[in-house]
Amino acid sequence: MAKLVGVFASSHAPLIIRGWKDVSPSRQQELTRSFTELGRRIKAARPDVLIEISPDHWVNFFIDNLPSICVGMGEIHDGPAEPWMKDCPYKTIAGHPKLANHILQTAIELDFEPSVSHHLTLDHGFCIPLWRGGLGPLPPIVPIIFNDLEPPYPSVRRCMQWGTMLADAVRTYPEDIRVAVLATGGLSHSIGEPTMGEIDEPFDHECIRHFEKGDERPLIEFLNERLPTIGNGAAEIRNWVAAHGAAGKRGFELIGYCNCPEVYVGCGFASWNLASV
Amino acid sequence: MRDYWLSKLFFDLQRSAPLGEEYRGSRKKILDRYPLKPEVRAALERDDVAFLAARVNPYLLRFYFVVTGMSEAEFLSKVRTAGADAAARSSHG
Numbered sequence: 388m389a390k391l392v393g394v395f396a397s398s399h400a401p402l403i404i405r406g407w408k409d410v411s412p413s414r415q416q417e418l419t420r421s422f423t424e425l426g427r428r429i430k431a432a433r434p435d436v437l438i439e440i441s442p443d444h445w446v447n448f449f450i451d452n453l454p455s456i457c458v459g460m461g462e463i464h465d466g467p468a469e470p471w472m473k474d475c476p477y478k479t480i481a482g483h484p485k486l487a488n489h490i491l492q493t494a495i496e497l498d499f500e501p502s503v504s505h506h507l508t509l510d511h512g513f514c515i516p517l518w519r520g521g522l523g524p525l526p527p528i529v530p531i532i533f534n535d536l537e538p539p540y541p542s543v544r545r546c547m548q549w550g551t552m553l554a555d556a557v558r559t560y561p562e563d564i565r566v567a568v569l570a571t572g573g574l575s576h577s578i579g580e581p582t583m584g585e586i587d588e589p590f591d592h593e594c595i596r597h598f599e600k601g602d603e604r605p606l607i608e609f610l611n612e613r614l615p616t617i618g619n620g621a622a623e624i625r626n627w628v629a630a631h632g633a634a635g636k637r638g639f640e641l642i643g644y645c646n647c648p649e650v651y652v653g654c655g656f657a658s659w660n661l662a663s664v
Numbered sequence: 665m666r667d668y669w670l671s672k673l674f675f676d677l678q679r680s681a682p683l684g685e686e687y688r689g690s691r692k693k694i695l696d697r698y699p700l701k702p703e704v705r706a707a708l709e710r711d712d713v714a715f716l717a718a719r720v721n722p723y724l725l726r727f728y729f730v731v732t733g734m735s736e737a738e739f740l741s742k743v744r745t746a747g748a749d750a751a752a753r754s755s756h757g
Contacts, residue, residue, distance in 0.1 A: 444723060445675055445678060445679075445721070445723060445724060445727070446679065449671070449672070449675050450666055450668065450671055450721075451668075468679065470681045536721065536723055537721050578722055578723050578726050579717070579721075579722030579723050579724070579725040579726035579743065580717075580722045580743065580747070581717075581743055581744050581746060581747020581748065581750070582747065583722075583726070583740060583743055583744070584740060619722055619723075
């Protein structure tokens with residue numbers, strides 16, 4: 388049977404690539420340290436497959452057909468299409484159709500209604516953490532897109548349930564493989580809104596404290612109350628919630644946090660505590 | 665509410681570097697391909713961030729003005745002013 392060997396989260400601010408030269412040297416150092424440590428931990432977990440949860444930044448989907456949650460089950464995914472991601476080494480990324488299909492079947496069995504794609508383009512949200520984490524050759528990836536960009540978003544509670552379901556799917560996958568989960572996005576930021584550029588550092592720290600403690604209900608209540616009151620980018624914390632559910636809600640270890648005004652994002656990096664690895 | 669064709673224009677522009685280049689060369693030529701409402705088209709022609717912000721997803725709005733070449737400082741100033749104006753209108757009932 389497959390084994391869940393690691394659950395991680397990382398921010399993915401575009402300006403980490405597009406505007407890196409404008410980031411102060413001390414914050415460059417801090418972000419580099421966090422990405423490097425994230426990459427080290429993912430590599431140390433030796434995943435045969437990586438389930439990656441990220442939003443779609445208007446690359447695959449549009450408002451004529453906007454899935455709430457979409458599982459990528461293709462054999463191959465395209466690398467990022469953004470012109471400023473042209474130096475990203477991942478032009479194509481192998482998928483893992485068998486695990487993706489098992490996740491789909493598990494989801495349907497447990498009354499989830501995932502959308503499906505047989506060929507996704509994995510944008511900066513997926514690729515910046517992999518690239519800056521220095522993962523080198525990638526394991527096959529099962530991408531899962533959460534709609535964190537255009538309301539209505541999936542509820543925080545549902546994202547938690549998705550994470551729990553993903554852990555079930557990994558546990559019941561019949562092949563003896565190692566599987567890790569990486570959620571990307573967040574923490575607080577605001578894009579294209581009147582509050583653009585505002586980072587709510589007190590919110591970020593409170594959010595981190597909830598994830599560290601692990602308790603499901605206070606975390607959900609906190610996010611339900613606060614997410615509607617801060618910048619739109621924080622909606623991506625839903626992906627972290629799914630990771631939290633996948634990890635069994637045992638709390639996480641913060642790898643790093645950097646309030647980085649040059650990239651408009653309160654950047655967070657984390658690794659969850661698993662029962663036994 | 666979202667304006668569909670305005671959103672579609674922004675979506676198409678941010679997905680295609682050649683289309684973005686074409687747009688910077690001749691807005692009229694590209695805008696003619698989309699059945700935009702006259703007031704929406706006029707807002708595009710005068711870079712009316714506040715008008716457009718009320719009708720598209722904020723990320724698409726941001727991507728669009730990156731494609732047009734508007735400086736970051738100018739976009740930030742305009743989008744923040746748009747928010748202040750909306751708040752002022754709201755406070756006046």
